[in-house]
Amino acid sequence: AQTVTQSQPEMSVQEAETVTLSCTYDTSESDYYLFWYKQPPSRQMILVIRQEAYKQQNATENRFSVNFQKAAKSFSLKISDSQLGDAAMYFCAYRSITNAGKSTFGDGTTLTVKP
Amino acid sequence: GAVVSQHPSRVICKSGTSVKIECRSLDFQATTMFWYRQFPKQSLMLMATSNEGSKATYEQGVEKDKFLINHASLTLSTLTVTSAHPEDSSFYICSAHRNYEQYFGPGTRLTVT
Numbered sequence: 001a002q003t004v005t006q007s008q009p010e011m012s013v014q015e016a017e018t019v020t021l022s023c024t025y026d027t028s029e030s031d032y033y034l035f036w037y038k039q040p041p042s043r044q045m046i047l048v049i050r051q052e053a054y055k056q057q058n059a060t061e062n063r064f065s066v067n068f069q070k071a072a073k074s075f076s077l078k079i080s081d082s083q084l085g086d087a088a089m090y091f092c093a094y095r096s097i098t099n100a101g102k103s104t105f106g107d108g109t110t111l112t113v114k115p
Numbered sequence: 116g117a118v119v120s121q122h123p124s125r126v127i128c129k130s131g132t133s134v135k136i137e138c139r140s141l142d143f144q145a146t147t148m149f150w151y152r153q154f155p156k157q158s159l160m161l162m163a164t165s166n167e168g169s170k171a172t173y174e175q176g177v178e179k180d181k182f183l184i185n186h187a188s189l190t191l192s193t194l195t196v197t198s199a200h201p202e203d204s205s206f207y208i209c210s211a212h213r214n215y216e217q218y219f220g221p222g223t224r225l226t227v228t
Binding site for chain 1: 153157158159207215221222
């Protein structure tokens with residue numbers, strides 16, 4: 001079974017600064033998807049960024065980028081130029097391409113953005 | 116973009132009663148939907164996989180008779196919490212896949228008094 005570990009329960013960043021959220025996972029599969037989701041106080045899950053394991057290039061979405069290290073099974077999220085609206089709980093997720101497409105979520109990291 | 120809705124957004128019921136939560140994919144068909152449970156400040160716990168036209172697949176430790184799932188059509192899955200008790204109070208989230216993306220409903224907060 002796959003596991004996803006987020007070792008930082010809480011993180012804080014000053015507005016306009018950069019912060020990196022950590023995520024490691026364990027799997028025996030060679031192809032899979034990795035995701036970062038944001039859950040604001042409304043609790044609606046919002047996709048931040050997606051990475052396909054077969055792609056070596058790190059995914060980027062505007063101020064959000066990942067550092068995907070497949071051999072190390074590491075998938076960190078970097079948020080640049082942090083904004084107050086980035087404050088939320090962030091979940092790292094692994095999704096198998098097989099196994100009915102089930103997703104496994106990390107325990108989450110609560111990000112606080114200080115003005 | 117793909118939209119998943121849930122109804123109701125909040126529900127309060129008395130202990131011993133049953134409550135039904137609907138999950139709809141509004142602009143796409145979903146042969147598979149997932150139901151999660153989330154406690155405050157915790158992660159999403161997968162409860163079951165809902166398959167259109169067949170029985171749901173439950174995760175280990177989830178009571179099938181308490182959490183009834185029906186995937187009646189390609190756009191609707193329902194979760195019925197039967198004989199609800201206060202410990203069933205939680206936030207329930209559904210999701211559906213479309214083109215390898217997972218789209219989440221806004222969630223339903225269930226409070227059992």
